Amino acid sequence: MATDGESGDDAALVALIARCATQDGQALAELYRRASPTLLGCLLRILRRRALAEEALQDVFVQVWQRAAQFDEYRGRAIPWLVSIARYRAIDILRRERAEAVDPQELAEREMTSSGDPAELELASAGERWLDYCLNALSDDQRATIRLAYLEGRTHIEVASALDRPLGSVKSWIRRGLRALRECLDSCAIRAPS
Amino acid sequence: MRDPSPELIDALAAEYAVGTLRGPARRRFERWIRARSDVAARVRRWEDRLVGLLAGVATVRPSPRVWREIELRTSTRVRTGETVGARPSVRPMRFLALAATLAALVFGVSLYLADARRTWELAAEIAAPQATAPAWSIEIDRRADELRVRAMNAPALAADREHELWALVDGAAAPVSLGLLPQAGEARLTLGPAQRTALARASKVAVSLEPRGGSPTGAPTGPVLFVADVRPPRHSST
Numbered sequence: 001m002a003t004d005g006e007s008g009d010d011a012a013l014v015a016l017i018a019r020c021a022t023q024d025g026q027a028l029a030e031l032y033r034r035a036s037p038t039l040l041g042c043l044l045r046i047l048r049r050r051a052l053a054e055e056a057l058q059d060v061f062v063q064v065w066q067r068a069a070q071f072d073e074y075r076g077r078a079i080p081w082l083v084s085i086a087r088y089r090a091i092d093i094l095r096r097e098r099a100e101a102v103d104p105q106e107l108a109e110r111e112m113t114s115s116g117d118p119a120e121l122e123l124a125s126a127g128e129r130w131l132d133y134c135l136n137a138l139s140d141d142q143r144a145t146i147r148l149a150y151l152e153g154r155t156h157i158e159v160a161s162a163l164d165r166p167l168g169s170v171k172s173w174i175r176r177g178l179r180a181l182r183e184c185l186d187s188c189a190i191r192a193p194s
Numbered sequence: 195m196r197d198p199s200p201e202l203i204d205a206l207a208a209e210y211a212v213g214t215l216r217g218p219a220r221r222r223f224e225r226w227i228r229a230r231s232d233v234a235a236r237v238r239r240w241e242d243r244l245v246g247l248l249a250g251v252a253t254v255r256p257s258p259r260v261w262r263e264i265e266l267r268t269s270t271r272v273r274t275g276e277t278v279g280a281r282p283s284v285r286p287m288r289f290l291a292l293a294a295t296l297a298a299l300v301f302g303v304s305l306y307l308a309d310a311r312r313t314w315e316l317a318a319e320i321a322a323p324q325a326t327a328p329a330w331s332i333e334i335d336r337r338a339d340e341l342r343v344r345a346m347n348a349p350a351l352a353a354d355r356e357h358e359l360w361a362l363v364d365g366a367a368a369p370v371s372l373g374l375l376p377q378a379g380e381a382r383l384t385l386g387p388a389q390r391t392a393l394a395r396a397s398k399v400a401v402s403l404e405p406r407g408g409s410p411t412g413a414p415t416g417p418v419l420f421v422a423d424v425r426p427p428r429h430s431s432t
Contacts, residue, residue: 029270040256044254149212150247182240
């Protein structure tokens with residue numbers, strides 16, 4: 001599998017999505033082959049149960065197939081588009097299922113199922129390389145709460161109970177953390193050599 | 195309602211993208227995203243910014259049955275043996291197969307027969323999976339020679355494209371065009387004899403993406419975006 005540099009992954013995925021818009025089933029198959037391990041990893045973090053995550057993965061690719069024609073009006077980059085479809089689908093499923101408490105056994109199972117070999121997609125474009133830097137510039141509380149909410153699809157209340165911190169503080173860490181993150185990323189993007 | 199400040203819109207977009215905006219607020223915000231391109235653009239920026247958070251997440255190879263299900267649900271498998279030639283670019287059987295499988299996915303399709311005293315009866319609501327509001331409502335005149343179509347939450351559309359409505363007649367080889375759907379507001383679609391017959395015998399309608407002015411071939415050429423159940427109007431004797 002070619003992971004050719006910076007946005008090679010993304011450019012290839014964009015081309016595949018364009019072919020999906022013309023009802024090219026082989027393009028969907030190739031898109032699936034490349035992107036499904038990353039998307040399933042993301043879905044498992046949120047949904048925790050493999051069966052549920054795989055069901056969501058099906059929904060994601062059916063949606064990709066149906067919405068491929070809208071992609072080019074939507075944005076240039078494929079990975080955030082795919083990841084967003086997956087994450088929002090997972091959040092919707094959580095809404096439906098009512099999130100359950102974390103079961104340590106399921107967590108262990110998840111770690112086991114996560115030890116697969118598939119190559120990761122090149123997630124971040126050059127502009128987002130600063131994300132680590134900017135995340136590190138946040139306070140520990142801000143960083144931890146944003147990561148929990150994003151990666152595990154947790155609500156404010158769930159983040160508060162997971163960290164055993166007051167709800168009001170959690171809300172404000174996330175809100176201020178996001179604002180600080182944006183300011184940092186925007187200023188880095190301006191300074192970044194192109 | 196006064197427009198919130200750009201700062202507040204951006205904060206909401208951020209919480210939407212992170213996922214902490216939930217419940218009714220999330221659904222309201224989704225409607226806003228669909229209605230306002232500037233709001234959608236802010237959400238996209240946040241999705242871009244945050245995607246790198248996934249960098250440490252382990253990738254997991256799905257079990258083989260996942261792809262088999264996707265093939266079934268998108269009918270992509272029937273493509274492989276197909277011939278491309280003088281025929282119109284749509285494959286009616288594939289279209290019907292696709293429509294049939296998609297029909298199972300369309301959540302929120304609701305239909306009911308309206309009160310018999312009404313001139314217009316709701317025949318179908320066309321909604322995307324996960325949608326909080328239907329994209330279009332289709333009402334039918336009891337004499338069944340006109341449709342009234344209301345765009346409620348029509349998806350965004352490029353300037354050179356249009357949404358076309360089709361009747362999927364059970365057992366028939368090809369869908370029958372019922373006309374073009376409005377992006378906003380209301381439209382009346384007058385049905386000719388063939389369309390009337392088709393609709394009377396159709397159990398489903400579909401919406402495809404077509405070039406401006408509608409399908410040049412008389413059959414769907416673009417992807418099928420929606421499928422919804424439809425029922426003929428109740429007999430006036432009831």
